[in-house]
Structure formats: structure tokens, C-alpha cells
Amino acid sequence: MSWTPRAVAAMLGISPTTLRTWDQRYGLGPTDRTAGGHRRYRDDEVDELRRMVALTAQGVAPADAARQAREPGPPRPRRTEVDLTADTARTARRGFLTAADRLDEPGVRRLAVELITGYGVVAAWQSVLAPFLVELGDRVSRRGTGVEVEHLASAGLLHALRAVPYPEGDGALAALLACAPDEQHSLALEALGAALSEEDCRWRNLGARVPVPALCDALDRLRPAVAVVWAHHADLAATVPLAEVRRRTDAVLVAAGPGWDGFDLPDSVRRPTTLPDAVRLIVDQVRV
Incomplete structure (x- = not known):
């Protein structure tokens, strides 16, 4: 399967400019060309870029992230099955709201990464992240202000979700x-x-x-x-x-x-x- 640069940028949620920069600076570019000379990314090259997005979302410097993105990913750690209790979820939501109200997008991202790492995506989303987003949306509807809070919080959650390692190798x-x-x-x-x-x-x-x-x-x-x-x-x-x-x-x-x-x-x-x-x-x- 091959992908145009525009399709890859849309798929990964990054700008075409970022894609070109990563190609020029770090060599994370496509090797295939069409008969007309147009660049096309292979699936394995898209997977490298996914790892690049995930690593940079975790705060890894781009040059180091590019080097790691080319390497096979380590075995995925097995998460200890721990229930996300109602009390823990309420405390977590308060922490997210505090960070969001400060426009602290890195803080929202860090909290989300920690939550997902500890409890998994499904529990984190169901008990904390989705209710947190609903509360932000309701506040905007009631007050007519706070769109910037909602947008920055969403950006932080997006980076955290994309930091979850994509499956390695081929498959259906x-x-x-x-x-x-x-x-x-x-x-x-x-x-x-x-x-x-x-x-x-x-x-x-x-x-x-x-x-x-x-x-x-x-x-x-x-x-x-x-x-x-x-x-x-x-x-x-x-x-x-x-x-x-x-x-x-x-x-x-x-x-x-x-x-x-x-x-x-x-x-x-x-x-x-x-x-x-x-x-x-x-x-x-x-x-x-």
C-alpha cells in the first residue's frame, strides 16, 4: 500500500510542512516515486512516522525521536490490571480541569499519558477523559466563553492518545x-x-x-x-x-x-x- 504525503499528514494529524521537515532533517521520507515522480509513502514508512509522532508527543527531542522511530519498538509492557475507582476518577477529573483552566496543555497531556499508562485507554476515556470534555463543552455553552480552554485541552488529549504505541509488524x-x-x-x-x-x-x-x-x-x-x-x-x-x-x-x-x-x-x-x-x-x- 502506498500513500501520498497529503494523506499521511491527514492520517497522523500533522501538517504537510512538518512532514517535509522530518524528511529533510531526519530522513523520515518516502523512498518510492510514481512514474511521474510523485512521492509515495509505504506502510512501514507510515509506521515509522507514527512512532515519531508518539515520541515527540512524549517530549522526546525530534532528532532522538527520529532515531528511535527507525528502530523496532520494544515489547509493549503489560499493564497491571487495576480498577479505576469512582474516587480516583473524580480526583483525576479535577486535576484535568485545573490544568485546562490554566491553559496548561503540556500538563493535560502529561496527566492523560499517566492515566492511560496506569489504567488503559478504555477506562481512562470512559471514566475521566470523556466526562472531562463534556464538562468543558457544557461550560462553554453556559458561559459563552472558554473555547480556548476546550481547544487546548483537546490538543493535550490528542497527543496523549497518539502516544499509545501502534502495533508493530504486518497484519490484516x-x-x-x-x-x-x-x-x-x-x-x-x-x-x-x-x-x-x-x-x-x-x-x-x-x-x-x-x-x-x-x-x-x-x-x-x-x-x-x-x-x-x-x-x-x-x-x-x-x-x-x-x-x-x-x-x-x-x-x-x-x-x-x-x-x-x-x-x-x-x-x-x-x-x-x-x-x-x-x-x-x-x-x-x-x-x-
């Missing part, structure tokens, strides 16, 4: 993740991707605002086991012609997010309502 693609055509809220899909990485499942995320033709083209090329379309509001979900997407793929089609509530979905479309449900659905499809 478990899931292709995408937002509805006008959906700009993609953080929940990042959480799903990070949770799949913890399950050693390979995935790709097309990100926010994915036109239906682009989604269908990616499905044709990637042949994932599961295709997930996220929408947080009904008017955004309504722009997705599920029947057309269904005709274009053999993948299990999943409608994720509260935007699908109340829709009369075809029987062939799955509708998980929580992150654990979505992770289990995808894992079950690739481990039957």
Missing part, C-alpha cells in the same frame, strides 16, 4: 475509522484507535470531514474488517448514505457516536453505544 487491517463528511469532532475516533492499538489491532483513521467518495475509495483499497463512521449530531449523521457505503464494501459497517441515536439503521449496520462495545466488536471480527 482491523478497522478503518472516519468521520461523517462535515463532522469536525474526531477525538473519540482517536480514543478508539488508541484502544485498538492496546489490543494489538491494526487500524487507520481518515480523521475529520471525510467525503463519502473518499471513504469508499479507502475501503476499496484497504479492505478492512470493520468500517466505523462517527457522527456526534443527527444532522451530520444524515449526510452519510449508509446504503451506498454498504454496497461498496464487505466490511462490517459501524455507525458510532450519539448522532446516530434515533436513526432506523439497516440490520447489517452495527451500532455500539460505548467505547468498550466498539473495541469488542472490532476485536471479535478479527479474532474469530
Whole structure:
């Protein structure tokens, strides 16, 4: 599989300028060219860039991160199964709110990395991160101010989720993740991707605002086991012609997010309502 620089930048959530800089300074660039001379990234080169994004998100200097990104990743540490109690979750949410109100994006990122490392993506998201984001959104709605707090906090969580190591090696693609055509809220899909990485499942995320033709083209090329379309509001979900997407793929089609509530979905479309449900659905499809 090969990818254009623009597609890789969108997939990893970095700017094309950053991608070019990493190529010029650290040699993290594509080796393949089309007949017309256009650059194309191979899957293994995209995986190196994923490691680069994760390492820099953890505060590793870019030159050191580039060197480490070229090396095979160490065995993933096994996390001790410890429950995230209600008291611990409440304390953690207060810590996130304090850091967010200070516009301390690195602090939000650090807290999120520690939480995910200690309890895993699913527990961290369900008990702390998602409620924290909901509270920030509610405050903006009530007060009409605080968008900058919400945006910086989201950026910190995004970096922490992308720091979860992506599965090494080759293998079937478990899931292709995408937002509805006008959906700009993609953080929940990042959480799903990070949770799949913890399950050693390979995935790709097309990100926010994915036109239906682009989604269908990616499905044709990637042949994932599961295709997930996220929408947080009904008017955004309504722009997705599920029947057309269904005709274009053999993948299990999943409608994720509260935007699908109340829709009369075809029987062939799955509708998980929580992150654990979505992770289990995808894992079950690739481990039957």
C-alpha cells in the first residue's frame, strides 16, 4: 500500500510542512516515486512516522525521536490490571480541569499519558477523559466563553492518545475509522484507535470531514474488517448514505457516536453505544 504525503499528514494529524521537515532533517521520507515522480509513502514508512509522532508527543527531542522511530519498538509492557475507582476518577477529573483552566496543555497531556499508562485507554476515556470534555463543552455553552480552554485541552488529549504505541509488524487491517463528511469532532475516533492499538489491532483513521467518495475509495483499497463512521449530531449523521457505503464494501459497517441515536439503521449496520462495545466488536471480527 502506498500513500501520498497529503494523506499521511491527514492520517497522523500533522501538517504537510512538518512532514517535509522530518524528511529533510531526519530522513523520515518516502523512498518510492510514481512514474511521474510523485512521492509515495509505504506502510512501514507510515509506521515509522507514527512512532515519531508518539515520541515527540512524549517530549522526546525530534532528532532522538527520529532515531528511535527507525528502530523496532520494544515489547509493549503489560499493564497491571487495576480498577479505576469512582474516587480516583473524580480526583483525576479535577486535576484535568485545573490544568485546562490554566491553559496548561503540556500538563493535560502529561496527566492523560499517566492515566492511560496506569489504567488503559478504555477506562481512562470512559471514566475521566470523556466526562472531562463534556464538562468543558457544557461550560462553554453556559458561559459563552472558554473555547480556548476546550481547544487546548483537546490538543493535550490528542497527543496523549497518539502516544499509545501502534502495533508493530504486518497484519490484516482491523478497522478503518472516519468521520461523517462535515463532522469536525474526531477525538473519540482517536480514543478508539488508541484502544485498538492496546489490543494489538491494526487500524487507520481518515480523521475529520471525510467525503463519502473518499471513504469508499479507502475501503476499496484497504479492505478492512470493520468500517466505523462517527457522527456526534443527527444532522451530520444524515449526510452519510449508509446504503451506498454498504454496497461498496464487505466490511462490517459501524455507525458510532450519539448522532446516530434515533436513526432506523439497516440490520447489517452495527451500532455500539460505548467505547468498550466498539473495541469488542472490532476485536471479535478479527479474532474469530
